[in-house]
Amino acid sequence: MTYVKIGEIHRTLPRAIRYIINPDKTDDGAWVSTNFTRKTAPERVADIMLADVDAAVGGRGRNGVLAYHVIQSFDPDDPVTPELVHELGREFADRITEGKYKYVIATHGDRDHLHNHIIICSTSDVDRRKMRVIPSKNPRNCTLKQWREISDEITRREGLHVIRTDPDHPKYAHGGMAGLYPAARGAGSKDQLRRRIDMAAGRARDFDGFRRELEANGVTVTVRGRHLTFESLDTGFRCRDSRLGQAYDMTNIMARIGRTTLVQINFNRSLIARRRDDGTMLVRLPGTRGAEHVAIREDECITDGKTYMAFLASGAERIITDRRDRYIRAVEAESLYAWFEPPDLDLTGLETRTIRPDIGASDAQRRWYRWQARRLDDLDRTGRALIAANRWGGETGDWNTAIDRLEREIRAERAELQGVLVAIADRHETDGDDAPDEPIDTDPEIRERTERLQRLSLDLKALRDEQRRLRERNDGGKERRGTRRRT
Incomplete structure (x- = not known):
């Protein structure tokens, strides 16, 4: 069967082109072609496309669409060759662009399908108008549906399998190309991403090497604050590290790369006193007025440009040295928390969404039921917070004590998890297995931890949230009492 997916390219056009024409995936470029130039150097192709975009009204705009990335996938059981797939793809591209838009096409033969x-350039080279792509919010009249019908027509003519284009069909529940074939084999997009991350972490020795290994396997990684965002260039699937599990957050990935348990400190780039030729930075210790450096x-x-995470x-x-780089003393890495604030325990990945049916015969009834649902959610959070305070707050059940103990317990548990991850990475390296069959977080001990x-x-999240709500409620009461006294 064939399957079609559309993605948007907003910033990384040369990188996306470089990925799709990768010689290792296209028989040294034999399965690469364009409808506007014989030269397929990524930068040249991108520059020609961007010239069309710049000539349009509004140009590139702020975060505008530079190009569309279309993926046309064929069933592994279909009797097709890469050459035939490429020719069918060119016919498909010619029909959907109607001769008005530049495109580059590459056929990949490195997978089982x-x-x-x-x-496709987002701007016409005929009238300099932007391509009108109707989003999938209206699945029965969207551009994706129209393009799938064209692809289906071509593949039917060739006697190949065709997937149903009914948007209500259960196969669409897999999330498109990113999950269709993997879901049939019991492996989703996140598991594919985890395997590639595991492979890169097993081969790399620093973060730059990790980034290069990922890109060689069709994945980009971007530092966004204290998180890493991974994107599969193959499918356009994007995922933050916190959505992949504890084993894939920034600290644990760095531990696996370095094969050791780690301490993390964060500092602003303004604290960097100077850089040495050997790749070392001298960082001022806060509170010493620049007199002491580490x-x-x-x-x-890892840095996002302003904040460094060491x-x-x-x-x-x-x-520890002085301004003239003279020795003062030696301290263990954990002791640096005397000058640097320990990183806050990241709870952003714990957000949950509860979808309830919108019941009620009238708007008033629906509002009342939603209000009751919110009250039940609040009661559930408060109950969890009270149980946690009783368990961790000692004899008095003090909330501050409970939060402090929970934070220490979580840090200790994360250190233990790091140790297990490092041990597994070492074992794979010793066995010569840097590409395990299953993601590392399927290991029973990793899963338990x-x-x-x-x-x-x-x-901890329940305690913090409830404590904040109580504080806001008390502050609000004080303001109201002060207002009554003034009047």
């Missing part, structure tokens, strides 16, 4: 990647290697850090080997000594971490983190 052949598929075409087609990148040396941190650049390859121990991952230091746990228990290893760090040298991540589930415990999840429970502890949910307790």
Whole structure:
């Protein structure tokens, strides 16, 4: 069967073109072609397309669509060759662009199913108008449906399998190309992403190497604050590290790369006093007025440009020097928390969504039922917070004590999880297996520890949220009482 998916390219056009024409995937470029130039160098192709975009009214705009990335995938059981798939893809691209838009097409033969990647310039080279793509909110009249029908017509003519284009068909529940074939084999997009991350972490020795290994396997990684965002260039599937599980957050990935448990400290780039030629930064210790520095290697850090996140080997000594780089003393990495604030425990991945049926015969009834549902949610959160305070708050059940103990317990549990992840990475390296069959978080011990971490983190989140609500309620009461006294 064939399957078609559309994605948008907003910033990384040269990178996307470079990925789809990868010689390792296209028989050294034999299965690459365009409808406007014989030269397929990524930068040249991108520049020609971008010239059309710039000539349109409004140009590139703010976060505008530069191009559309279309994927046309063929059933592994279909009797097709890469050459035939490429020709069918060119016919498909010619029909959907109607001769008005530039495109580059590449056929990939490195997977168990052949598929075409087609990148189409968003602007016509005939009238300089932007392509009108109707979103899938209206599945019965959207551009995706129209293009799928064209692809189906071509593949039917060739006697190939065709997927139903009924948007209500259960097969659409897999989330498109990113999950269709993997779901049939019992493996989803996230598991595919986890495997590629595991492979890259097993082969890399620093974050730059990890990034290169991922890109070689069709995945980009972007630092966004304290999170990593992964995107599959193959399918356009994008996922934040917190959605992949504890084993895939920034600290645990760095631990697996470095093969050791880590301590994380964060600092602003303004604290960097100077950089040495050996790749070491001298970072001012806050509170010492610049009189004391600690040396941190650049390859121990990840940065988003302003904030540096340093991952230091746990228990290893760090040298403190003065302004003239003279030795003052040595401290363990954990002792740096005397100057740097420990990173806050990240609970952003614990957000849950509860979808309830919108019941009620009238708008008033529906509002009343929604209000009751919110009250039940509040009661559930309060109940969890009270149970956690009783369990962790000692004899008095003090909330501050409970939060402090929970934070220490979570940090200790995360250190234990890091140790297990490092041990598994070492074992795979010793066995020569840097590409395990299953994601690392399917290991029974990893799963047990991540589930415990999840429970502890949910307790901590419930305590913090309830404490904040009580504080806001008390502050609101004080303001109202003060207003009454003034009047």
